[in-house]
Amino acid sequence: MKPKDKRxxxxxxxxxxxxxxxxxxxxxxxxxxxxxxxxxVEEALRRGAGELDLAQRVAxxxxxxxxxxxxxxxxxxxxxxxxxLRPPDGIGPASMVWExxxxxxxxxxxxFTALPDHVRASFAxxxxxxxxDYYLGIRAAYYQAGYDDSAADVFQRIKPxxxxxxxxxxxxxxxxxxxxxxxxxxxxxxxxGLPERIGKEIHQVGGFVPRYIAPKQGEHRGAPVLSxxxxxxxxxxxxxxxxxxxxxxxxxxxxxxxxxxxxxTLAQSSRDIPDVDRIAQIHLRAQDASRRLQxxxxxxxxxxREAERxxxxxxxxxxxxxxxxxxxxQRIRRFHSLADLESWAKHGIQSIPLYLAAAxxxxxxxxxxxxxxxxxVMHFEIEARERIPPDSKKPRxxxxxxxxxxx
Ligand SMILES: [Zn+2]
Numbered sequence: 001m002k003p004k005d006k007r008x009x010x011x012x013x014x015x016x017x018x019x020x021x022x023x024x025x026x027x028x029x030x031x032x033x034x035x036x037x038x039x040x041v042e043e044a045l046r047r048g049a050g051e052l053d054l055a056q057r058v059a060x061x062x063x064x065x066x067x068x069x070x071x072x073x074x075x076x077x078x079x080x081x082x083x084x085l086r087p088p089d090g091i092g093p094a095s096m097v098w099e100x101x102x103x104x105x106x107x108x109x110x111x112f113t114a115l116p117d118h119v120r121a122s123f124a125x126x127x128x129x130x131x132x133d134y135y136l137g138i139r140a141a142y143y144q145a146g147y148d149d150s151a152a153d154v155f156q157r158i159k160p161x162x163x164x165x166x167x168x169x170x171x172x173x174x175x176x177x178x179x180x181x182x183x184x185x186x187x188x189x190x191x192x193g194l195p196e197r198i199g200k201e202i203h204q205v206g207g208f209v210p211r212y213i214a215p216k217q218g219e220h221r222g223a224p225v226l227s228x229x230x231x232x233x234x235x236x237x238x239x240x241x242x243x244x245x246x247x248x249x250x251x252x253x254x255x256x257x258x259x260x261x262x263x264x265t266l267a268q269s270s271r272d273i274p275d276v277d278r279i280a281q282i283h284l285r286a287q288d289a290s291r292r293l294q295x296x297x298x299x300x301x302x303x304x305r306e307a308e309r310x311x312x313x314x315x316x317x318x319x320x321x322x323x324x325x326x327x328x329x330q331r332i333r334r335f336h337s338l339a340d341l342e343s344w345a346k347h348g349i350q351s352i353p354l355y356l357a358a359a360x361x362x363x364x365x366x367x368x369x370x371x372x373x374x375x376x377v378m379h380f381e382i383e384a385r386e387r388i389p390p391d392s393k394k395p396r397x398x399x400x401x402x403x404x405x406x407x
Contacts, residue, residue, distance in 0.1 A: 034096075037061065040405050041097055045104045047398040048140025051097055058093035060406035108136055111151045119158045122170050122208055138210050141226055144397060146390030153388055158208045158232045164199035164356075170208035173232030175387050179363055186359050198353045206239070208232035214244065231384035240343050241351040242378035243336070244368070251374070253331040257296050260289040262375045279361040279370065283354050286369050286377060290348035296325075297345035304329045305338060350377050 037058055044054055112135050124131035142150035154173065161168045161177045187194040209229040228234035245251060251263040267281040304326055307313040313330060317323045357367055360380050368376025
């Protein structure tokens with residue numbers, strides 16, 4: 001059961017219509033009717049289709065309906081103007097799509113305007129687009145992921161929150177906030193005053209950001225995948241000091257440089273080892289990796305920086321050992337700025353206090369340092385789809401629907 005009242009909210013054009021879409025085929029009478037087209041158009045808009053593409057597809061769809069494949073010939077479709085495709089009520093594909101798109105936009109605008117100010121502000125980080133246009137675009141990704149009403153399920157439920165005295169930038173989902181509520185008490189039970197002491201060791205905490213998952217190098221990108229941050233179900237602690245190590249070149253470069261494989265599990269989960277102990281092991285290993293990386297960078301980064309500054313990075317360094325390390329740095333450098341590397345040399349790549357990682361594990365948050373194929377030490381999360389179940393378990397890809405409308 002979801003605690004929300006859908007009746008009180010502005011509804012989309014045809015809320016039940018998308019259930020029809022799976023059943024629609026070109027040979028269905030509904031599929032070639034005006035009403036059938038409208039159902040498809042409304043669904044495509046919710047999935048983020050562009051107006052022009054949609055209008056062209058609807059035109060092709062009607063053209064096909066009027067000239068079945070058996071009757072087509074080499075010149076059969078030529079001179080088939082949009083005029084002839086108008087259905088009897090006179091609404092051509094372009095104006096039908098335009099009308100549906102305006103109505104959809106207006107509904108979404110009302111939905112956006114009704115969001116709390118602090119939530120609306122989170123959509124304004126893209127300099128090229130207005131906050132509303134960004135909202136309109138990313139809303140389609142939630143819809144494709146199965147959420148009929150992302151405003152009610154997610155955005156309306158983003159609340160301001162704190163972690164050990166620090167404001168969480170962007171806030172978090174109320175489900176996340178509830179789970180986090182026991183943190184101070186737990187730490188205090190381990191050692192009185194521990195929450196305050198740990199609070200002083202951290203500086204910046206980020207939460208809700210409506211964005212996609214950061215792609216890994218070489219990863220195939222299909223439909224957009226929303227980050228748990230996009231549900232307010234993740235926080236990042238001091239990102240500058242706890243980088244996400246995810247790209248293949250960086251993982252392989254670091255493995256060669258310091259002997260740690262960030263692409264493998266740091267400590268296997270086992271039924272015999274309590275989660276908190278496993279997290280403590282991971283912390284120990286991440287800390288060791290961080291120290292080794294720091295001393296490696298302190299040894300080679302000054303030389304690398306100088307070579308990059310003088311433009312001699314491609315030339316030979318003579319000494320094979322130096323040569324090897326310069327090439328490793330060059331490989332890592334493609335994915336991280338010089339400023340990042342300098343910060344890693346100074347602070348390491350793991351600043352999460354052990355007791356914080358352990359307490360978060362006890363409270364059932366998943367730590368990014370425990371990921372199998374990458375390491376995201378700054379990151380603690382709850383799997384959004386488990387705790388905020390989508391309305392449709394099946395994803396609703398846009399391209400599939402566009403092909404149904406017209407290839
Ligand atoms: Zn994160």
